[in-house]
Amino acid sequence: MTKYINQNPVLVAVDCIIFGYDGEHLKLLVIKRAIEPVKDQWSLMGGFIGTNEDLDGAAKRILLELTGLHDVYLEQLQAYGQPDRDPIERTISVVYFALIDINKYSKQINDQYHAEWFELKKVPELIFDHSIMVKAAMDKIRYQAALHPILFELLPKKFTIPQLQNLYEQVYDSPIDNRNFIRKITASGLLIKQTEKDKSSSRRGAFYFKLDKLKHKAQFQSFLSFISKPK
Template identity: 70%
Template sequence: MAEYFNQAHLLLAVDCIIFGFDGEQLKILLIKRSFEPATDQWSLMGGFVGANEDVDGAAQRILLELTGLKEVYLEQFKTYGDPNRDPMERTVSVAYFALIDIHKYEKQISHNFHAEWFLLNEAPKLIFDHDQMVEDAKKKVRYKAALHPILFELLPKKFTIPQLQSLYEQVYNTSIDNRNFIRKLSSTGLLIKLEDKDKSASKRGAFYFKLDKDLYKTKFQSFINFMPNLDNIIG
């Protein structure tokens, strides 16, 4: 097969940052690396792109092989190409973030590679430049979630307003005014109020809501900005 003359060859990989929400806490899914270098150290889900597959297909395949997860919200956000990022060989990595409802996929998680959930703010140190990838993914999610309703991917089919507000507060690491949040949320028309309540936190309880999936699709590209001081909280 013909090759480009006098050009260096390198490996192409993908890494997936998987964020999950269990109804109360925002978490990240990590695995123990199974090969050298850095064997048995905590890592993102990653692997190499095959010779006959595209990058998106490789990300979906690797996610399925390492965790058992499929058909989840997965978005490419950045490419990492520092020549020294992998001590074994020159490797360029394309990074993705995924958003999932932990309870929806808890039976699907494969434990063959010791996949384990960690609280996002208590995750262990990761190999290579994976910690930087996580920080960059958090910034991307914050920016995207202010303009598009992607955080609903982290919620169960029915949820409460306090759950949704808690999720936004954890993603942005800030407190949100309750009345302003409810007002903006109501103005989107995205939520359908249900008759039953969650009474786990109080006798009065909180009504459950579900997402209007048709409006979710049509309003995805023009979502109201929940976060008024976006520039101040992205970092």
């Protein structure tokens, strides 16, 4: 059959907003753009969609290429299509965000991109509309994390409750009462207490926990409330 007539094909790119958490700060992984225009400026990791690839597949490929990681939390954020967002050629960008365990990331995997982690508040100016995308991603993560247990994706397999609390505090940029937090999070039933303690951040030590993956999966779709309502 003949193709659609009189239509203008455009390029479609997939960009990935990659978040990590080092135990102290929420961080963003960005690269130095390898091609013109704006070569060597900070940019999200992205690429054009392949001929036989769907959007999710392209996002996974791009993420794998930069980080070497499979099976990470990946969610489509939004498509961006300002006609002039890329000065060279009309390009629609479908943006994904990923939450990864930063400890699994190794700089050695693929150094050709000169990737670097920045604390969220210290991310440099990014090319095109990438900074806007990051802002939108943060909004969405705050929204999602208030209702669903997604922030566990940023933590290592074993983590402590104070670590988890600090992560929530980073994400919402506001202090949380630790007594209420502990109660809420243990009441959720999502955590399995380990016998070992993490002694690195206090004399007393904090118990490690693992995520109960079955319960996590089961509860994921239910509307939970992990943070208090903004005032």
